[in-house]
Amino acid sequence: MSALIELKGVGAAYGQSQVISGLDLAVATGGITALLGANGAGKTTTLRAICNMRVRVSGEILFAGKRIDGWQTEDIVRLGIGHVPDGRGTFVHLTVAENLVLGAYTRGDKAAVAADMERVFGYFPRLKERLGQQAGTLSGGEQQMLAIARALMLKPKLLLLDEPSFGLAPLVVQEIFRILRRINEDDSVSMLVVEQNANLALDLATDVYLLETGRVVLNGSPALVRGNEQVRRAYLGY
Amino acid sequence: MAGTDPLLRIREISLRFAGIIALDRVSFDVERGQICGLIGPNGAGKTTLFNCLSRLYAPDSGAIDFLGQPLLAIPPHRIAALGIGRTFQNLALFRTMTVRQNILVGAHSRSRTGFVSDALRLPVVRAEEAALGAEVDDLLALLDLRAVADQPAEALPFGTKKRIELARALAGKPTLLLLDEPAGGLNHDEVDQLRALILSIRDRLAITVLLVEHHMNLVMKLSDKVVALDFGRKIADGTPDQVRNHPDVISAYLGTAA
Numbered sequence: 001m002s003a004l005i006e007l008k009g010v011g012a013a014y015g016q017s018q019v020i021s022g023l024d025l026a027v028a029t030g031g032i033t034a035l036l037g038a039n040g041a042g043k044t045t046t047l048r049a050i051c052n053m054r055v056r057v058s059g060e061i062l063f064a065g066k067r068i069d070g071w072q073t074e075d076i077v078r079l080g081i082g083h084v085p086d087g088r089g090t091f092v093h094l095t096v097a098e099n100l101v102l103g104a105y106t107r108g109d110k111a112a113v114a115a116d117m118e119r120v121f122g123y124f125p126r127l128k129e130r131l132g133q134q135a136g137t138l139s140g141g142e143q144q145m146l147a148i149a150r151a152l153m154l155k156p157k158l159l160l161l162d163e164p165s166f167g168l169a170p171l172v173v174q175e176i177f178r179i180l181r182r183i184n185e186d187d188s189v190s191m192l193v194v195e196q197n198a199n200l201a202l203d204l205a206t207d208v209y210l211l212e213t214g215r216v217v218l219n220g221s222p223a224l225v226r227g228n229e230q231v232r233r234a235y236l237g238y
Numbered sequence: 239m240a241g242t243d244p245l246l247r248i249r250e251i252s253l254r255f256a257g258i259i260a261l262d263r264v265s266f267d268v269e270r271g272q273i274c275g276l277i278g279p280n281g282a283g284k285t286t287l288f289n290c291l292s293r294l295y296a297p298d299s300g301a302i303d304f305l306g307q308p309l310l311a312i313p314p315h316r317i318a319a320l321g322i323g324r325t326f327q328n329l330a331l332f333r334t335m336t337v338r339q340n341i342l343v344g345a346h347s348r349s350r351t352g353f354v355s356d357a358l359r360l361p362v363v364r365a366e367e368a369a370l371g372a373e374v375d376d377l378l379a380l381l382d383l384r385a386v387a388d389q390p391a392e393a394l395p396f397g398t399k400k401r402i403e404l405a406r407a408l409a410g411k412p413t414l415l416l417l418d419e420p421a422g423g424l425n426h427d428e429v430d431q432l433r434a435l436i437l438s439i440r441d442r443l444a445i446t447v448l449l450v451e452h453h454m455n456l457v458m459k460l461s462d463k464v465v466a467l468d469f470g471r472k473i474a475d476g477t478p479d480q481v482r483n484h485p486d487v488i489s490a491y492l493g494t495a496a
Binding site: 014015017036037038039040044086087088137138139140141142163166167168169170171172173174196198233234235236237 | 255277278279280281282285327328329393394395396397398419422423424425426427428430452454455490491492493
């Protein structure tokens with residue numbers, strides 16, 4: 001499979017503080033790539049580097065074979081790269097419906113937006129019940145659902161997911177990961193997933209990278225990564 | 239007898255938001271020195287309950303006693319000084335302040351000097367500042383934050399920010415510590431370290447802990463007692479084993495896979 005997005009020798013820094021450097025990473029078209037690593041390894045920063053958001057980026061980033069490094073964040077979004085950031089980033093004072101409409105802001109086909117909202121409710125029926133409710137009054141799990149749903153309103157080709165299981169009850173986590181798999185299979189959305197729950201990430205992913213202090217130390221299939229002694233001890237706990 | 243009263247006694251508290259029943263006659267006790275886990279589906283009312291304990295929300299009915307006195311009569315800004323500290327699910331740090339400054343803010347509730355003595359920088363103010371500085375150094379060491387003490391909180395990784403919040407809560411020298419999803423965003427190794435840390439907070443600092451957490455392995459290993467909520471109601475209350483095997487908890491929350 002060809003790479004939908006490819007990072008070649010990418011570095012990213014906040015001011016003087018270099019968080020990732022010389023990073024090579026790819027997400028195959030139709031694939032789900034998981035990014036594992038301890039806190040501070042540079043996982044969130046990698047997602048931000050792709051979107052050219054809040055970090056100073058060096059190196060090459062190619063989307064569908066085209067260089068996009070240095071592009072403005074809004075132009076990167078228009079390519080179909082949806083970011084579900086850490087902390088969810090929902091507009092807490094806006095309603096659920098308003099958040100979803102904003103997710104489709106960059107799209108030209110406004111007529112299709114209503115239909116897509118229905119499609120998104122197919123994945124997250126709870127949001128439909130809460131359309132008029134302020135996002136800030138939703139529970140943590142509902143806010144995470146809203147953040148994913150809002151990114152889907154972009155009709156993304158690639159979803160960047162920063163800890164989709166964060167703050168979610170065990171049942172909901174299982175549900176969200178089932179939904180992510182459906183979105184990947186039914187809507188052909190490729191994904192780059194940062195996830196601390198390594199078991200879940202390895203179940204979902206087709207390709208895995210392990211980051212340590214801003215560098216890739218291991219890359220391979222979930223089976224290969226599961227077999228790695230160090231990964232087992234630090235991330236899987238057995 | 240006052241000595242045998244629970245540290246925290248929650249009685250029949252109810253709270254609704256515009257027709258949604260967030261808490262529905264919830265009652266439970268937390269004993270002194272206990273680690274009590276609070277679990278339940280998203281939207282069950284766990285954080286809402288925390289917000290009642292920090293007096294950010296006022297329940298529509300019911301009573302909360304802390305240290306034998308009615309908590310609902312205490313204004314929110316007095317809660318920290320009374321001995322209730324907390325952390326937040328989605329972090330609430332002062333982003334541009336350094337780690338050290340964030341932790342110092344947590345000690346503010348204990349400051350005894352007033353506006354005039356502060357403005358004049360009387361010796362008592364300087365002595366207090368020196369003492370606080372030493373305490374903050376201890377907390378920086380305890381939470382492994384020494385290396386980043388003088389960096390702005392904003393640029394630090396999520397797991398580090400969680401530790402800053404915990405340090406800030408501890409700086410208020412709480413009797414009761416409310417932890418809202420302390421394991422969120424931590425990997426297996428880091429969760430193990432967190433468990434050891436919470437145990438030492440209870441054992442060495444004699445702080446009672448009430449924690450909301452979805453990481454079941456952590457909750458069940460750490461808690462003396464677990465309370466489960468669903469749709470604002472208490473559905474189970476008991477030892478970790480009792481709650482883990484409760485049919486309502488399994489169907490509402492854990493699922494068969496757990």
